[in-house]
Amino acid sequence: MPHARRMLVEDRRWLDDRQFTELLSLGQTLPGPNILNMAVVIGARFHGWLGSVLAALGLLSAPLVIVLSLATLYGRFAHSARLIQILAAVAAAAAGLVLATGGRLATRMDRDAGSIFILVVAFLANFWLRLPLLGILLVLGPLSIGLAWRRLRREQRTQGGAP
């Protein structure tokens, strides 16, 4: 994502910083891969639906070829004991990276009791109880958005009251 910002804002100047931040928040609010959502919206802004299709293809096609080539290589050498060890170590490190991502996101969220409660319930339902994600989202989604809405209204009211 930092790389995408540098290319779009600094090198090509297709967007300014404010537009980039707005598109990022759009990409993150909607479901699906964030960066793909951004690519689709940016493509559409400049060249309509064709721009969207081309932006999505441009974003995905080369990495897709690379990752599938790697997978094919892996398929061919999967019985090698050394490769198994290397990949187990990389998999453990990759799992660690995901934990770090979660930690970093957590430092930026609202930290009232309600949000933390939602976070813990989502974690336990998902990882520990292995409940279906659809159910988790249908229960926690409206609840959490409702709580956030109340928080926002309260903030707006206190801001509105101040001179």
Place this chain on the structure above:
Amino acid sequence: MNGPSLSGLFLRFCLFSLMAVGGATALVPEMHRQVVDLHGWMSSADFATLFAIAQAAPGPNVLFVSLIGWKLAGIPGALVCTLGMCLPSALLAFTVGRLWDRFRHSTWRMAIERGLAPITIGLVLGSGCLLVQATGTRGPLLVIAALSALLSFRSKLNPLWWLAGAALLGGVGLLS
């Protein structure tokens, strides 16, 4: 082992696409639940390895989905799963993108963004724990996972360095 049909995969991943709050990483436990636990289409270790390959390769991390598809049904599977994962959310983004100016400052939009954040984070942390578990809970692997979590949380270095370091440790046989 009965593999999945291509159309079945496509529909399944279309649903994933719309459930991916905050991105593809939040989906990892749900994909694991369906692909490993419910249907037994691959082992937990295979799942973790494919995730590792996707992380180590360049490009958006949604390509993990392509690897799942590849494992289940070869190259056609990879294409079908990638398309299923991308199409519904892309159509939604395309539609909403045109109306975005109207929603940008609405309280509802901000409520959705801030309300989804704790759910996303809970799911992402769940993904991390599940991947640690799937990799295997042998001591040295746990140490690597903990180190990589700590180092990448603390430093701004490109995370690929931590993956490369882990590969090196695995390659010289320090983990056996």
